[in-house]
Amino acid sequence: MRILLVGAGGVGDAFCAIASHREFVESIVVGDIDPARAERVASRDDRFTATTLDASDPASIAAAATDARADLVMNAADPRFVMPIFDGAFAAGANYMDMAMSISEPHPERPHELTGVKLGDRQFAKADEWTERGLLALCGMGVEPGMADVFARYAADELFSSIREVGIRDGADMVVRGYDFAPTFSIWTVIEECLNPPVIWERDRGWYTTPPFSEPEVFRFPEGIGDVECVNVEHEEVLLVPRWIDCERVTFKYGLGDEFIQVLETLHKLGLDRTDPVSVKGSSVSPRDVVAACLPDPAGLGDRIEGKTCAGAWVTGTGKDAEGNATGPRDVYLYHVVDNAETMGRDGAQAVVWQTAVGPVIACELIDAGVWTGAGVVGPEAMAPVPFLDLLGGEYGSPWGIEER
DSSP: EEEEEESHHHHHHHHHHHHHHHOOEEEEHHHESSSOOOHHHHTTOTTTTEEETTTOOOOHHHHHHTTTTSSEEEOOGGGGHHHHHHHHHHTOOOEESSOOOOBBBSSOOOOOOOOOOTHHHHHHHHHHHHHHHTEEEEEOOOOOTTTTHHHHHHHIIIIEEEEEEEEEEEEEEEEEOOOOOOOOOOHHHHHHHHSOEEEETTTTTTTEETTTTTTOOEEEEETEEEEEEEEEOTHHHHHHHHHHSSSEEEEEEEEOOOHHHHHHHHHHTTTTTTOOOOTTTTTTOHHHHHHHHSSOGGGGOOGEEEEEEEEEEEEEEEEOTTOOOOEEEEEEEEEEEEHHHHHHHSSSHHHHHHHHHHHHHHHHHHHHHTTTOOEEEEEEEEEEEHHHHHHHHHTTOOOOOOEEE
């Protein structure tokens, strides 16, 4: 497969680190607006080269994809660039994959009750165009969304006769030595997810919203992570799962911790979460970009991080036996835990970005092999889960688990 990778940040670097071990990759062109960053990431393998592009310009993406003869455009940029990259891939006649979908806009009058423009709406609006051209846009194929959606599909296919709730739960016990506050993922994306109104889906109600950080619950994460308080956060799984999986309710809750929530709330009170530019001594700057510039780059924190991170799908409902007959109530957590020490030792990538990147590499391999096929704009739930999970725990050497609750 020939891939144009857009974005040479932490996740893009981890994507290339993991892909460097796989023979299905014919070439990866690493594209970024910063030539030095693209060159650094491309230096991981002789099959990789660098190019300079503008992720905000569909024409720039299309030209780079055409020059690379790309079979697939892999979007590893932050969510504000989804639509230009998505449109650029389409213009070049390439398949497309991302790890976050087009950004939302709150309801103008009742943001904590009703949805406005939902995550992914702009992409799904163009689904027919992709289908007509026979092109595949596999959206939300990171870890959350992505791997967690694959877990939900596996549960629906293999473990349950009917599902009451799919609850995506994310938690960690990681600490960053030497910093009072240092997010392990892009603060731009974290602000976008956590300060927007969270979305919940219910069969009888459809999609609706709540205030940020609502409905706190303590969730017990496996492999020694333990109890973590989780709260509602806006996330793509809630928009994707109900489209392909029959269930009664879908939620997403993130283990943020009191300090993280307080920092985010303070940024919001001060207007530092805004993305629209403000004038500062004659310069036009986005407050959120300033916040990101003031914090350490998550990709460079690997040698300071200790601990594990966990992503998974908590599924409840009625189980089934090997013949598909309904049994009784079942409550399981399908999960993937990675230890920062392991991912740093394996690929020189910190755990959060490595876990985000491994799923897209596996998905690319399955598309290249003709195992995952299709056209249109789809989520991971539309694909067969077993081939993905077999590769994840097998050749990719990163086990996943099922915990009965």
